[in-house]
Amino acid sequence: MKAIFVILLLFYYTYAQNIENLPIDKKFNTNLTTKELDFLKTHNSLNLCIDPNWMPLEKFEKDEYIGITSDYMKILQKRLGIKIKAIKSNSWSQSLEFGKQRKCDIFSLVMPTKSREEYLDFTEPYLTIPLVLITKIEKLYIANLGKINKKVGIVKDYAFTEQLKKDYPNLEIVEVENLKTGLNKVKNNKLFGFIDTVTAAGYQIQQHYFGELKITAKFDNSWNLSIGTRNDMPLLKSIFNKTLTKISQEEHQIILNKWISIKYETNVNYGYIFRWIGAISIFFFTIIFIIIKANRKLNKEITNRRKIEKELKSYIKIVDENIISATTDLKGNILHVSNAFCKVSKYTKKELIGKTHSILKHESMDKKVYKELWETISKDEIWQGEIKNKTKQGDCFWVKATIAPIFNEDGIKVGYTSIKEDITTKKKLERLSITDELTKTYNKRYFNELMPKLLNSIKRKNEYITFSIFDIDYFKPYNDTYGHLKGDNALKEVTKEVMSNLNRADDFCFRLGGEEFGVVFKDSNPEKSKKFLEKIKNSIENLKIPHEHNKVSPYVTASFGYVCTKAEDIDSVDILYKKADEQLYKAKENGRNTVLP
Secondary structure: OEEEEEEEEEOOOOOOOOHHHOOOOOOOOOOOOHHHHHHHHHOOEEEEEOOOEEOOOEEEEOOEEEOHHHHHHHHHHHHHOOEEEEOOOOOHHHHHHHHHOOOOOEEEEEOOOOOHHHOEEEOOOOEEEEEEEEEEOOOOOOOOHHHOOOEEEEEOOOOOHHHHHHHOOOOEEEEEOOHHHHHHHHHOOOOOEEEEEHHHHHHHHHHHOOOOEEEEEEEEEEEEEEEEEEOOOOHHHHHHHHHHHOOOHHHHHHHHHHHOEEEEEEEEEHHHHHHHHHHHHHHHOOOHHHHHHHHHHHHHHHHHHHHHHHHHHHHHHHHHHHOEEEEEOOOOOEEEEOHHHHHHHOOOHHHHOOOOHHHHEOOOOOHHHHHHHHHHHHOOOOEEEEEEEEOOOOOEEEEEEEEEEEEOOOOOEEEEEEEEEEOHHHHHHHHHHOEOOOOOOEOHHHHHHHHHHHHHHHHHHOOEEEEEEEEEOOHHHHHHHHOHHHHHHHHHHHHHHHHHOOOOOOOEEEEEEOOEEEEEEOOOOHHHHHHHHHHHHHHHHOOOOEOOOOOOOOEOOEEEEEEEEEHHHOOOHHHHHHHHHHHHHHHHHOOOOOEEO
16 A cells, blocks of 8 residues: 655745845834944945755856845845845855855855854854755655665765764765755665755755655754854844844745745555565464564564554645645546645535536636646646636635646556645735726736737737727816816726626726726727727716716717737737827817727
8 A cells, every 4th residue: 555645835825026025114224333334335245155056045047146045135135235246156165165265255054063163153043944855756754764774965065964974873974066966866876865955855856856756754953044254254243143133024934935845755655564564474384483573573663653654644634734635536526625625715525525626617717728737637747737716605716736647556547636726815916016006907017018928829810909099088177177086986987897898808908097098809890899999988978977078078988099900910019009099099189989990
């Protein structure tokens, strides 16, 4: 019997947001002394050394410094008003050598050792990360590392090497150049395992070794990581200590959410245990004194296995409460869901078992996504993507899903498993970034981003596009007469009415500025486009919003200019915009409250 438990500790609600947007207190105060402030004025640029290949913590990628520590350094730069420049090195050992040579003023992540104290001071730790052992996926879960007598790797010059040799004398520790080299040695059976942080291990497994390597054990030790500062500049230590303590828990969490995605597996092969027990039974009937010895060994093994089972039950509970997961049969009927799945969907397990995931399907979700999903998993491949669902109460929630086929011991596909991450908050933030705050239409920024993509897509399909620009007639006199608050309300009512007419997936409404708006939809017939726009125009006037200075109606009205053309006839968005704008100008010249092609 084989049990594989997958724990996804996915913290970011991957909203891929720049660190410059972290919520930083405008009244931020580091409490630096006059002497420290003067020091920063004369040393406003500091050189930084990092481990060049230690993702997700830090790395140089195409000469760019990225990772968790890069985001912390951006905060520190901003708050101290200085520039921090990362110095490129080939390895962690070379970075340490640069520190000895005073080529580096600070280190982003470092642990104190006696040799490093000769040239560095150390701040209070700001990251504490557990150490784990990574092995090939078929290795058993290890409950007691002290009993393992194997060859394991660790990056050369890491501070923990000596402590691990002391705490785990049975381990034969081999130093390698970097994390990737070590993991490749494990993959190719040149090392039994490799020691690193749980963050770096989880990241590398997910990105490069999924299905080949796994986390098999956790050490009692943790990596308490500080900023290292050159000890011939003692003020640096106090400056960074004070600044680090001012970083809020929310900021810490946002950084971790952005970068960390860990898969943690424990694997117990009970088939192996039972075969071993069977072998002992054979010896029982052979030699009487061997059975006594074997029974003692068996009792000890059973005790260890019970301990493992207890730990596995604990892991199962963690998975059930925190990971949104489900399994289905080949037809998509739900066989099992986690408690976390029930929490986010607001359904009970009883209500979900036997149903398909269509019970969660949101009506606005693109059908193409589901088609692609089934085509992928039907080919026995893993599908990943974002899905919009609805709860039992009808509320919307988004998940980032990973769906994979399940095979039995004979290699026959028996169903599918899915693990999902709640990204509702991320999607809401994305929506806010492209939405006009007042009218809730899309904003000009999203117009500039979407239109080139939309035109290219339509060109590939040889389709038509209709683009219209409209604005409210005599809106300045309206604001002057009724006030800006009434003006804002009028804009909200008008855009709400316009959007109620745009019901297709490819219909868009944008606020282009002030009282000017844009409408985009697919239609190959200019007359049909005109009738549709006239319907929108009439519905605006039928709102009967009083406007005593409107020269064409006693109510608020709008003028429309539009272009209906094949996308391949439009060279750029600017040309399309210009043509529609010219038609709008003519509509105003022709008396307003009208639609002109």
